[in-house]
Amino acid sequence: MLVNLGKGAKLRKSVLKRQIDKVCTGHVCVEMTDLDKALHEMVSEGLILDDDGLVKLTEQGAKLGKEWASLLLKKEPILEIVAGLVDGSITGLVVILSAFIAGLTLKTFAFAAFLTLSSVAITNFSSFLLGGITEDLADMMTLQTLMNYSLSDIPDKGEREKSLMLVKNLFIVLHKEISHSNLFAAMICGTTTFLAGIMPILTYFILPKPLHIILSLTIVAGVVGFFLVRYRSSKSKVHWKITLLQTGVIVAIAVIASLLIGGIG
Numbered sequence: 001m002l003v004n005l006g007k008g009a010k011l012r013k014s015v016l017k018r019q020i021d022k023v024c025t026g027h028v029c030v031e032m033t034d035l036d037k038a039l040h041e042m043v044s045e046g047l048i049l050d051d052d053g054l055v056k057l058t059e060q061g062a063k064l065g066k067e068w069a070s071l072l073l074k075k076e077p078i079l080e081i082v083a084g085l086v087d088g089s090i091t092g093l094v095v096i097l098s099a100f101i102a103g104l105t106l107k108t109f110a111f112a113a114f115l116t117l118s119s120v121a122i123t124n125f126s127s128f129l130l131g132g133i134t135e136d137l138a139d140m141m142t143l144q145t146l147m148n149y150s151l152s153d154i155p156d157k158g159e160r161e162k163s164l165m166l167v168k169n170l171f172i173v174l175h176k177e178i179s180h181s182n183l184f185a186a187m188i189c190g191t192t193t194f195l196a197g198i199m200p201i202l203t204y205f206i207l208p209k210p211l212h213i214i215l216s217l218t219i220v221a222g223v224v225g226f227f228l229v230r231y232r233s234s235k236s237k238v239h240w241k242i243t244l245l246q247t248g249v250i251v252a253i254a255v256i257a258s259l260l261i262g263g264i265g
Contacts, residue, residue: 005057088121096216121197148167229243
C-alpha cells in the first residue's frame with residue numbers, strides 16, 4: 001500500500017483491495033476487514049489520511065513509501081550512475097593522455113577511442129544487468145526468509161498461512177518488477193559510461209592544439225569534481241570535501257595504473 005500510494009495518487013479502499021487480490025493471484029488471503037484494520041493502524045501511526053474511504057499518504061508515509069520502493073523495486077540506480085561516471089571519465093582520461101603522450105594521428109586516435117569506450121560501456125551494461133539480477137535475487141531470498149520468520153510466530157494458524165501466502169506471491173510480483181528495474185539500471189550505467197567518456201574525447205578530437213588537451217582535461221575534471229562528487233555526497237550524506245578526496249585518489253590511482261600498464265605493454 002505504501003509503494004502504490006507513494007506514486008502520489010488518492011485511492012479508494014476497494015481499489016487497494018483489488019491490487020492486493022492481484023498479488024494473491026486468485027487466492028483469498030486478505031479480507032476487507034483485514035485491509036480496514038491495517039489502514040486504521042496506519043492512520044493512527046500518521047502514515048495515511050483516510051477521507052471517507054479515499055486514502056492518501058501523509059508526508060511521513062510518502063517518505064517511508066519511497067524507502068520501501070527503493071528497497072523492494074530497486075528504483076534508484078545509485079551504483080550504476082556512480083560506476084558509469086567513474087568508468088567513463090577514467091576511460092576518456094586514459095585515452096586522451098595516451099594519445100597525447102604517444103602522439104597518435106587523429107584517425108588512429110578516433111578508432112582507438114571509440115573502440116575502447118564502446119567496449120567499456122557494453123561491458124558495464126552486461127555486467128550490471130547480470131550482476132544486478134543475481135544480487136537482487138539473493139537479496140530478495142534473504143528478505144523473504146526474514147519476513148517469513150517474523151510471520152511464523154502468528155498464533156492464529158489461518159492468519160499465519162494467509163500472511164505467508166501473501167508474502168510468497170508478493171515476491172513473485174516483485175521479481176518481475178525488479179527484472180525491469182535491472183534492465184533500466186544497466187542501460188543507465190552503459191549510457192552514463194559512454195557519455196562521460198565521449199564528451200572529453202570529442203573535445204580532444206575536434207579542437208586544435210593546444211586547446212584540445214586543456215579543455216578535454218577540464219571536462220573530465222568537471223565531471224569527476226562536480227557531478228560525481230556532488231552526487232556521491234548527496235546520496236551518502238558525507239561532506240563533499242571528504243568525497244572529493246576519496247574520488248580524486250581513486251581516479252588518480254586508476255589512471256596512473258592504466259598508463260603504466262599500457263607503457264609496459
